[in-house]
Amino acid sequence: MTKSRTARFALGATLVALPLVPALLGPLFAGGPGPRTASFTLGAGHWLGTDFVGRDVWRQVLHGGRPVVLTALAATALSYLVALPVGLLAALTRRRWVEELLMRPLDVLLAVPSLLLILLAATVFSPGPVGLALLVALVNVPDAARLVRATAAEAAARPAVEALRMQGETWWRTAVGYVGRSMLRTLAADTGIRLTGVLYLVATAAFLGAGVAPDAADWAVMVDRNRIGLFVQPWAVVVPALLIIALTMGTNLLFDAALVDARPSDRGRGQSRGRGSKPLDASRITRSRAGSEARP
Helix, strand or coil, rough: CCCHHHHHHHHHHHHHHHHHHHHHHHHCCCCCCCCCCCCEEEEEEEEEECCCCEHHHHHHHHHHHHHHHHHHHHHHHHHHHHHHHHHHHHHHCCCCCHHHHHHHHHHHHHCCHHHHHHHHHHHHHHCCCHHHHHHHHHHHHHHHHHHHHHHHHHHHCCCCHHHHHHHCCCCCCCCCCCHHHHHHHHHHHHHHHHHHHHHHHHHHHHCCCCCCCCCCCCCCHHHHHHHCCCCCCCHHHHHHHHHHHHHHHHHHHHHHHHHHCCCCHCCCCCCCHCCCCCCHHHHHHHHHHHHHHHHH
16 A cells, blocks of 8 residues: 555545544433523533534534434435446346336436425425435435446446356346446445535535424534524534534545555556566457367
8 A cells, every 4th residue: 555545544534533433422422411501602611612592512513413424324325225226237138128217217306406306305294314314315316326327338348248148147146246346446436426415415405404403413503503603603613514524525535545446566467467468358268168169
């Protein structure tokens, strides 16, 4: 691992740990609710001050990260849980009508702005954290499925897939064993970007009051409700906002560092084969095997 990659890993891990540790473990150390005091004040035992209704900001920060983080992680996982089988089936099927049946309904969802769809659903019913995760996952499925389909179609067009079909391999082994493995780098890059986008949607929806109570202990709600006192008591806004920013930046840095594989060793393997060597061709191997089996 190179020094730059190690430094990127360390920086990304540090940025992710800063919001992730209080988000996951904060409620265990927050303690019980104390008495409320004057709004937007500093001191008097509140080392981050009080919020718009006189609650301790530090305690709200410790309680407010878990809804944002868990909702974003759940929405990202749910979106891929639906997009992966849909995209793989659309890319590997040999029936055009199956592909059209799978992809065209998703294009309808893709045409509607994500935040608008979430807000429209929130006006009909109160989604709550679980409903918000489902809504955010729903609006991410079309884009994720199209990406999976495009990546899988490129891998499915390679000679190795045709060789696997000629050998009588099952659809599952072809789709997961070869095509799925070929998609890992692209999916890893998309996961980092998508998680950032999901965090944005979850935080924005909570900022606009969709899926959470107006006075809930939530980082996005804290930014929204306390912004009126930004110049009086800034910590109630700055701290939760910086934690959300650190989580998004750290996530992207971690995925970027993970995607920088050992390219020098790849070049070394290429040079060790010699300049005149050529990569293996799966179709050529299949033809040679068929010819050898045809000989008496």
